[in-house]
Amino acid sequence: xxxxxxxxxxxxxxxxxxxxxxxxxxxxxxxxxxxxxxxxxxxxxxxxxxxxxxxxxxxxxxxxxxxxxxxxxxxxxxxxxxxxxxxxxxxxxxxxxxxxxxxxxxxxxxxxxxxxxxxxxxxxxxxxxxxxxxxxxxxxxxxxxxxxxxxxxxxxxxxxxxxxxxxxxxxxxxxxxxxxxxxxxxxxxxxxxxxxxxxxxxxxxxxxxxxxxxxxxxxxxxxxxxxxxxxx
Amino acid sequence: xxxxxxxxxxxxxxxxxxxxxxxxxxxxxxxxxxxxxxxxxxxxxxxxxxxxxxxxxxxxxxxxxxxxxxxxxxxxxxxxxxxxxxxxxxxxxxxxxxxxxxxxxxxxxxxxxxxxxxxxxxxxxxxxxxxxxxxxxxxxxxxxxxxxxxxxxxxxxxxxxxxxxxxxxxxxxxxxxxxxxxxxxxxxxxxxxxxxxxxxxxxxxxxxxxxxxxxxxxxxxxxxxxxxxxxx
DNA sequence: GCATAATTTTATGTATACATTAAAAAATAC
DNA sequence: GTATTTTTTAATGTATACATAAAATTATGC
Numbered sequence: 001x002x003x004x005x006x007x008x009x010x011x012x013x014x015x016x017x018x019x020x021x022x023x024x025x026x027x028x029x030x031x032x033x034x035x036x037x038x039x040x041x042x043x044x045x046x047x048x049x050x051x052x053x054x055x056x057x058x059x060x061x062x063x064x065x066x067x068x069x070x071x072x073x074x075x076x077x078x079x080x081x082x083x084x085x086x087x088x089x090x091x092x093x094x095x096x097x098x099x100x101x102x103x104x105x106x107x108x109x110x111x112x113x114x115x116x117x118x119x120x121x122x123x124x125x126x127x128x129x130x131x132x133x134x135x136x137x138x139x140x141x142x143x144x145x146x147x148x149x150x151x152x153x154x155x156x157x158x159x160x161x162x163x164x165x166x167x168x169x170x171x172x173x174x175x176x177x178x179x180x181x182x183x184x185x186x187x188x189x190x191x192x193x194x195x196x197x198x199x200x201x202x203x204x205x206x207x208x209x210x211x212x213x214x215x216x217x218x219x220x221x222x223x224x225x226x227x228x229x230x231x232x
Numbered sequence: 233x234x235x236x237x238x239x240x241x242x243x244x245x246x247x248x249x250x251x252x253x254x255x256x257x258x259x260x261x262x263x264x265x266x267x268x269x270x271x272x273x274x275x276x277x278x279x280x281x282x283x284x285x286x287x288x289x290x291x292x293x294x295x296x297x298x299x300x301x302x303x304x305x306x307x308x309x310x311x312x313x314x315x316x317x318x319x320x321x322x323x324x325x326x327x328x329x330x331x332x333x334x335x336x337x338x339x340x341x342x343x344x345x346x347x348x349x350x351x352x353x354x355x356x357x358x359x360x361x362x363x364x365x366x367x368x369x370x371x372x373x374x375x376x377x378x379x380x381x382x383x384x385x386x387x388x389x390x391x392x393x394x395x396x397x398x399x400x401x402x403x404x405x406x407x408x409x410x411x412x413x414x415x416x417x418x419x420x421x422x423x424x425x426x427x428x429x430x431x432x433x434x435x436x437x438x439x440x441x442x443x444x445x446x447x448x449x450x451x452x453x454x455x456x457x458x459x460x461x462x463x464x
Numbered sequence: 465g466c467a468t469a470a471t472t473t474t475a476t477g478t479a480t481a482c483a484t485t486a487a488a489a490a491a492t493a494c
Numbered sequence: 495g496t497a498t499t500t501t502t503t504a505a506t507g508t509a510t511a512c513a514t515a516a517a518a519t520t521a522t523g524c
Contacts, residue, residue: 062295093387097329097330155326157322
């Protein structure tokens with residue numbers, strides 16, 4: 001085999017390193033369920049899948065282990081971690097705290113109303129999607145709202161750690177998207193949050209978002225238990 | 233050079249992998265300031281320092297990068313990240329949220345008063361240390377209190393993410409240990425928290441700890457600004 | 465002398481060789 | 495036939511070779 005591979009997909013934006021490619025590719029495969037929770041793979045298998053040597057695969061698995069997506073078990077392969085309802089509760093609690101902090105920071109920082117435009121726009125898309133009962137579009141817009149909110153907090157750390165935990169529960173969210181009730185409350189919550197942010201009322205923004213996330217957690221937990229999902 | 237090295241230090245508890253050793257050794261060197269913030273090192277230099285090949289060093293630096301302790305800059309060496317007052321604020325805010333959650337969880341979970349014994353014991357050590365004006369001992373006991381509290385929350389994720397952020401601000405804490413006023417309030421806060429935990433009052437525990445951490449943040453920020461530390 | 469181009473150096477990224485050791489399989493004892 | 499020991503297999507951990515490309519240096523044109 002040739003030692004260095006030419007970049008075949010010239011359409012790719014960045015000729016990033018193999019390690020970066022392995023990390024993002026494996027992350028994608030894990031959060032999409034392509035590599036199912038609970039399954040195990042040898043380094044060699046992953047290297048074969050990704051068409052590279054073991055070295056970048058090893059480096060990527062160490063990064064993903066630090067992110068909590070998989071476990072590197074010496075000589076037993078890399079195991080894709082599954083999520084129990086208890087894990088789910090933990091992660092949602094953590095996300096609740098961190099996103100509430102983000103909302104508070106946005107309220108404190110937002111000087112002009114235009115800054116909040118991405119939030120209004122995402123909320124509008126959520127409402128439109130809900131009106132035509134397009135759940136995928138709703139979920140995409142909802143995720144967008146949360147991402148934008150966190151970005152507006154101006155904290156790269158907050159963004160990164162929230163993204164990590166979100167990746168851990170993405171599978172579960174996809175699973176409950178069609179069995180959950182219509183998310184009318186979510187849209188209303190977002191409007192209320194935007195109003196609080198416009199007023200620059202940090203405490204209120206925090207409170208609204210916190211309750212929004214706690215409700216999301218309760219709903220998720222009850223859906224999982226109702227449908228008997230013990231390991232996702 | 234021989235390819236595999238015998239374990240010379242047989243006193244070591246675990247013959248962990250070189251990668252693990254590199255990660256914990258580098259972490260220690262960073263948080264202690266032995267590798268100063270802002271300084272840069274080539275992979276080869278670090279490998280030499282740790283008496284191993286580049287491979288485990290590379291793997292360790294990727295893990296520490298994910299933890300936010302350093303930055304891997306292609307061809308410019310690994311840079312130990314420094315912390316600005318703004319970073320400090322971000323990190324303390326995040327720690328405030330996460331530890332408050334931990335306190336709340338402990339209040340909800342603590343069934344027997346004996347469970348809280350480690351917290352009482354650490355607080356006692358803090359008070360003793362304060363009485364004899366031993367700041368190092370006070371800091372050690374305080375850190376122990378926080379660690380135990382988080383452990384009692386029963387969330388491995390919470391523990392891990394809090395530990396990561398704590399590592400990022402450890403240098404700054406050491407720096408302000410002797411220039412801060414005597415921490416009498418901290419000790420009182422801990423006693424109040426323990427009382428709330430004993431009552432199982434989650435909301436109160438949360439509130440007390442949150443205010444405790446917010447005060448710690450304000451103190452730290454004002455100390456840094458007063459003493460003109462712009463990059464730590 | 466200064467800016468640009470050519471060249472050299474050097475640090476990293478990746479593949480691969482190989483030692484180690486855990487796990488699996490086979491052999492042995494009873 | 496089961497339990498224990500020995501042997502074999504195989505996956506990982508680590509070192510190293512080497513290609514690549516960035517940075518540094520030197521050479522060249524003006």
